[in-house]
Amino acid sequence: MKTYETLLTEVKNEILHLTINRPDKLNALSILVLSELKDVMNNLPGEIRGIILTGSGEKAFIAGADIKAMDSMTPEAGEEFSKLGQEVPLLFEHAPVPIIACVNGFALGGGCEMAMGCDFIYVTHRAVFGQPEVNLGLIPGFGGTQRLMKYVGEALSREIIYTGRNVKWDEAIEIGLAQKAFGNKEEMIQGALNTFEMIKSKSSLSITKCKEVIRIGADSTLEQGLEAERTAFKWIFGTEDKKEGVRAFLEKRKADFTGN
Ligand code: CO8
Numbered sequence: 001m002k003t004y005e006t007l008l009t010e011v012k013n014e015i016l017h018l019t020i021n022r023p024d025k026l027n028a029l030s031i032l033v034l035s036e037l038k039d040v041m042n043n044l045p046g047e048i049r050g051i052i053l054t055g056s057g058e059k060a061f062i063a064g065a066d067i068k069a070m071d072s073m074t075p076e077a078g079e080e081f082s083k084l085g086q087e088v089p090l091l092f093e094h095a096p097v098p099i100i101a102c103v104n105g106f107a108l109g110g111g112c113e114m115a116m117g118c119d120f121i122y123v124t125h126r127a128v129f130g131q132p133e134v135n136l137g138l139i140p141g142f143g144g145t146q147r148l149m150k151y152v153g154e155a156l157s158r159e160i161i162y163t164g165r166n167v168k169w170d171e172a173i174e175i176g177l178a179q180k181a182f183g184n185k186e187e188m189i190q191g192a193l194n195t196f197e198m199i200k201s202k203s204s205l206s207i208t209k210c211k212e213v214i215r216i217g218a219d220s221t222l223e224q225g226l227e228a229e230r231t232a233f234k235w236i237f238g239t240e241d242k243k244e245g246v247r248a249f250l251e252k253r254k255a256d257f258t259g260n
Contacts, residue, residue: 001040001043001045002039002043004036004039004040005032005036006020006021006022006030006032006033006036007019007020007021007033007036007037007040008021008056009040011045011047011048013193014047014048014049014050014200015048015049015050015051015052015193015196016044016045016048016050016051016052017051017052017054017189018037018040018051018052018053018054019053019054019055019056020033020037020053020054020055020056020061020062021056022056023055023056023057023059023060025063025066026055026057026059026060026062026063026105026106027055027056027057027060027061027062027063027111028062028063028064028065028066028067028110029062029064029065029066029085029110029111029114029142030066030069031066031069031081031084033066034084034085034087034088035084037088037091037114038084038087038088038091041088041091041092041095042091044095044096044097048097049097049196049199049200049204049207050097050098050099050100050196050199050200051095051097051098051099051100052099052100052102052189052192052193052196053092053099053100053101053102053114053115053118054101054102054103054104054185054189055103055104055105055111057104057105058104058105058126058185059105059106059126060104060105060106060107060111061101061102061103061104061105061106061107061111061115061127062106062107062108062110062111062114062115063106063108063109063111064106064108064109064110064111064132065081065085065109065110065141065142067136069081070138078141081141082141082142085110085113085141085142085143086141086142086143088114088117088142089113089114089116089117089118089142089143089147090117091117092114092117092118093117093215094215095211096208096211097204097207097208097211098119098120098196098199098207098211099117099118099119100118100119100120100121100122100192100195100196101114101115101118101120101121101122102122102123102185102188102189102192103115103121103122103123103124103127103129103169103178104123104124104126104127104185104188105124105126105127105128106128107127107128107129107130108128108129108130108131108132109130109131109132109133109140109142109144110141110142111129112129112130112131112144112148113131113140113142113143113144113147114142115129116143116144116147116148116150116151116177117143117147119211120179121172121177121178121179122178122179122180122181122182122188122191122192123169123172123173123178123180123181123182123188124169124181124182124183124184124185124187124188125169125170125181125182125183125184126169127168127169127172127178127181128166128167128168128169129166129167129168129172129177129178130160130164130165130166130167131144131148131160131161131164132164132165132166133161133164134161134162134163134164135164139161140161144161145161148160148161148177150218151175151176151177152175152176152177156175169181201257202257203239203241203242203244203245203255203257203259204241204257204259205236205239205241205259205260206236206241206245209232209235209236212228212232213225213228213229213232216228217229239260240258240260241255241257241258241259241260244256244257244258245257
């Protein structure tokens with residue numbers, strides 16, 4: 001993979017470890033960070049089965065959009081910044097493999113928004129979420145007004161966004177924003193790798209199609225979602241992995257999926 005100025009990327013055992021690496025600025029999302037994230041997502045290595053997204057250091061996942069960069073922006077530049085920041089979680093959602101956000105410390109503003117674009121979120125006991133944009137006279141601009149309510153419901157999303165308050169890891173678990181908690185960062189990354197081991201034992205085609213159909217369903221009517229499911233179901237019936245999975249069950253053996 002390419003090297004980046006603000007990101008660390010490493011593929012190990014078919015998992016891409018993607019780390020935002022600006023610890024002195026609490027991994028704040030500058031235009032460069034967002035552009036580099038876009039570049040990674042547009043050039044994913046073919047052989048990977050999953051992505052772990054995390055932040056460098058112990059203090060922050062991402063402390064938000066770069067506030068300094070926004071200081072001198074015109075409304076037009078603000079709109080461009082918002083568009084760039086909206087594109088990244090969309091790329092996460094359209095990726096062919098699952099992405100687990102591993103949140104160690106602050107996931108504020110744009111940080112919470114990046115995490116919510118991932119498939120699910122693991123946390124350490126240091127994780128703190130929030131959409132504090134109202135404290136800056138702003139509004140969430142990288143998808144927070146739309147995605148937070150999908151995680152926690154509309155009324156709670158309004159309460160969190162209007163007050164700009166912090167949501168600590170235990171509340172995040174309680175309200176369904178985060179899915180699993182761990183004592184420290186090392187345990188969290190290992191937890192994500194364990195989850196990926198389970199996912200890797202399935203057909204990659206099944207996982208990609210599940211991800212695609214869930215995404216379509218989340219943004220459409222039930223009828224449209226069911227149609228997408230049916231179409232994907234038909235497609236999967238034409239794959240070697242479906243034949244292998246069903247045959248392995250009938251022959252009482254473990255399936256050997258090839259991703260074909
Ligand atoms: N942007 C830029 N720099 C930041 C950011 C940020 N979001 N957060 C922290 N930093 C920098 C600090 O300026 C400081 O740098 P320096 O040492 O050069 O002064 C360094 O990181 C360390 O930060 P602190 O000294 O403040 O660390 P503390 O432990 O005292 O505090 C906090 C940690 C509480 C996380 C604090 O840094 C903070 O409140 N940060 C800002 C959090 C925030 O408001 N985030 C939301 C930003 S707005 C946003 O994300 C909107 C997205 C949509 C944009 C729409 C486009 C138009």
